[in-house]
Amino acid sequence: MTLSALVSASIPSPSISYIDIGPLRIHFYALCIIAGIIVAVLLTNRRLVKRGVENWAVIDIALFAVPISIVCARIYHVLTHWGFYFGAGANPWTALYIWEGGIAIYGALIGGAIGALIGCRWTGIRFWTFADALAPGLIIAQAMGRFGNYFNQELFGQPTDGWWGLQIDSDNAAFPPGLPADTLFQPTFLYEVIWNLLGAAVLLWVGRRLTLQWGRLFGLYLVWYSAGRIVWESIRIDPSDVILGLRTNVWAAIGGVILGLIIMFVQKRRHPGLEPSPYRPGREPGVEAPVQSQETDDFVDVSEPPTTVVAEGQATSGAPAK
Numbered sequence: 001m002t003l004s005a006l007v008s009a010s011i012p013s014p015s016i017s018y019i020d021i022g023p024l025r026i027h028f029y030a031l032c033i034i035a036g037i038i039v040a041v042l043l044t045n046r047r048l049v050k051r052g053v054e055n056w057a058v059i060d061i062a063l064f065a066v067p068i069s070i071v072c073a074r075i076y077h078v079l080t081h082w083g084f085y086f087g088a089g090a091n092p093w094t095a096l097y098i099w100e101g102g103i104a105i106y107g108a109l110i111g112g113a114i115g116a117l118i119g120c121r122w123t124g125i126r127f128w129t130f131a132d133a134l135a136p137g138l139i140i141a142q143a144m145g146r147f148g149n150y151f152n153q154e155l156f157g158q159p160t161d162g163w164w165g166l167q168i169d170s171d172n173a174a175f176p177p178g179l180p181a182d183t184l185f186q187p188t189f190l191y192e193v194i195w196n197l198l199g200a201a202v203l204l205w206v207g208r209r210l211t212l213q214w215g216r217l218f219g220l221y222l223v224w225y226s227a228g229r230i231v232w233e234s235i236r237i238d239p240s241d242v243i244l245g246l247r248t249n250v251w252a253a254i255g256g257v258i259l260g261l262i263i264m265f266v267q268k269r270r271h272p273g274l275e276p277s278p279y280r281p282g283r284e285p286g287v288e289a290p291v292q293s294q295e296t297d298d299f300v301d302v303s304e305p306p307t308t309v310v311a312e313g314q315a316t317s318g319a320p321a322k
Contacts, residue, residue: 076107
């Protein structure tokens with residue numbers, strides 16, 4: 001195949017990554033993330049309702065989990081790309097430019113877990129019940145979010161001569177210097193989209209077939225997603241801190257696989273049966289918490305009123321003498 005034929009058969013990158021509506025600039029990267037969050041919330045709500053949770057209780061949890069996950073995702077990315085934001089000649093303020101891309105999924109998972117713990121405490125829903133219900137929707141949301149990288153022409157892999165290679169504009173800041181302008185790259189965003197959607201199908205099937213509860217389905221999610229990330233991160237060429245010869249996100253993905261296996265093993269040993277309820281004991285809908293004012297004999301005088309008889313004519317409530 002000639003070079004011209006190869007390029008014509010490759011994957012073109014979008015020519016725009018945002019639209020302007022008056023003074024407002026809307027980045028497609030943000031729209032992809034928002035769309036993923038909406039899909040995850042809808043699917044998680046549907047799965048929780050099937051488990052007996054009140055409809056839309058997931059919103060109460062998402063109000064905590066989503067903002068904290070986004071903040072932690074950005075912090076994780078900045079910490080693992082420190083030189084990019086605080087190195088020589090860098091502009092530290094760009095660490096706040098989240099609309100330009102750069103949020104780390106493992107930071108999002110850490111922040112999301114913290115937010116979900118708070119939200120589950122608030123609603124009374126078991127944390128692991130929520131995590132299992134979330135897993136399929138979460139991995140679908142991650143697939144949708146990867147299209148944001150596609151629009152930004154970022155986080156692609158090594159050069160390739162395959163027909164599925166991804167075109168990157170040579171004037172793009174992420175284009176590696178010294179390579180020909182028509183170089184094609186591994187479309188790691190597409191690899192992850194396919195892997196994640198396949199993972200969602202596996203999670204839905206296994207969860208229904210084996211009735212994985214107590215967080216074991218979420219553990220399987222961690223294993224599946226992280227195993228794919230080990231591969232994608234290994235072929236990406238965007239700048240990243242390296243520890244012992246491996247990119248930081250590769251180490252994070254290895255940790256994700258190990259953590260997922262631990263969750264599945266430990267929770268199976270601790271909880272061999274099924275969850276009795278998606279709610280924590282005493283937090284089921286319709287169960288009223290004890291009111292403190294019901295048992296108040298120690299603090300309120302409940303004795304009989306005095307029965308002293310007042311002699312006639314001695315009462316002070318009569319009309320005064322004139």
